[in-house]
Amino acid sequence: METKIDGGILPVLRVWLQPGERLVAETGELSWKSPHITLHTTMSGAGNSGILGAVSRALAGGGLFMTEYVAEGAPGLLAFAAKMPGHIHEHTLDGHRSYLVHRHGFIAGTDGVKLELGFQRRLGAGLFGGDGFRLQRVSGYGTFWTELGGEVVMHDLAPGEQIDVHPGHVGMFEESVQFDITMLPGIRNKLFGGDGFFLARLTGPGRIWLQTLTLPNLAGALAPFLASAKA
Template identity: 50%
Template structure:
C-alpha cells in the first residue's frame, strides 16, 4: 500500500492499493476511485464488536456503518479522499499502547485493524458548534490512520503535568496519554463579557497534541451574521 498526500491548502489523500489491500473510512468521504475497487458496508473494523461498536458511534453522532474499500484484481487500484475545507491531512500510527483521541470530523480513513469509538461527548447551547456539541473520537487497535485537521496545525509535546488550556473547537488530536477535562473560562467578567465562550478544555501531559486553527463549527459561527435571514416564505 502506498499513501500520498497531494496538494497544499486543499489536500487530497491518494491510495495506491495492491490486490487484497483494504481501507476503511466513514460514510461520505469518497472522492474518486478506479473501477477495480470494491465498496462494501461494515460495522466491524479491527475486530470491534460489530453492531455494538456501531451503536456507540451513532450515540456520538456518527454512522452505524463504515465503508470498506477492497482492491480487487486488475493491477494497482486508485482510491482518493479530498479534504472538505482548507487544512492538512496528518498520518498517525496507532498502536495498542498508544490510542489516539481525534475531533469529531477528523477521522478520514484508516487501515483495517483500527477501531473507532466515542471518547467524550458534551452538549452545549445551540449557538456553539452549530448545536452539535463537543465530541471526541477514540482510535484503538493497530494500524495507520489519516486525520483531517482544519486550517494550520500547531503540534505541541506536553511534559508530565504540563498543561494547555484550549478552546474546544481548536482541539484536533492528541495521544490518549494526555488527560483532558472540561473547565470554564476563569473569572466572572471573562465569562460574561469576554466573548470567548464559557468552556475550555484542559489538556495535561505527558503526550503530544495537535491543535487546529480553523475548525469548521467556528467558521460557520463566524459567518452566521453575514448570511441572509430566513423568512417565512423562504
C-alpha cells in the same frame, strides 16, 4: 499499499491498494476511485461488530455505517479530498498508543484500526465540553488518517505541563494526555468575553494537535454573506 497527500490547505489523500488489500473509511468520504476498487457498506467496520459497536462509533461523531474498500484482481486507487480548509495527517498505530480525535477528524484506516467512542475521564468534560469533546478513540494496529481544520500546531506536553484551549480547537491528542474542563474566571469574562464559559485543560505527558479553524467559526464567518445573498 502506497499513500500520498497532495495540496496545501485543501489537500487530498490518495491511496494505492494492491490486490486483496482493504481500507475502511467513514461513509461519504470518497472523492474518486479506479474501477478495480470495490466498496461495501457495513456496520462492522473499524474494529466494531454488531449494533452496539456501531452505536458507540456514532455517538463519537461518526456514522452507524462504514465503507470498506478492496482492490479486486488488480491494483487500484482511492482518493479522499478535504471537506474544509485544513490539513490531512497520517498516523501509525503500534498496538500500545491510542489517540483521541475530534468528532469529525477521522477519515480512514487500514485493517487492525479500531474506531470507537472516547469516554471522558472526568464527568465535567462530558457535560460541559460541548461538541468539541465528542471524541473518537482510535486504537489498534496499522495506519489511519485525520483531517484537522486550518493550520495545525503540534505541541509536546511534558509530564504535568498544562495548556488551556477552547474545546473546538482541540484536534486530537495522545491518550496519555489527561483532559478536564476549567471555567473562565470573572463574571465579565463569562458574559461579555465572547469565548464561552469553559476551556479544555490538557495535562501532559503526550502530544497534542491543535487546529486553528473550526466548523462553527467558519460557519459564523460566512453567515453574514449567506444572509445578504438571500436578501
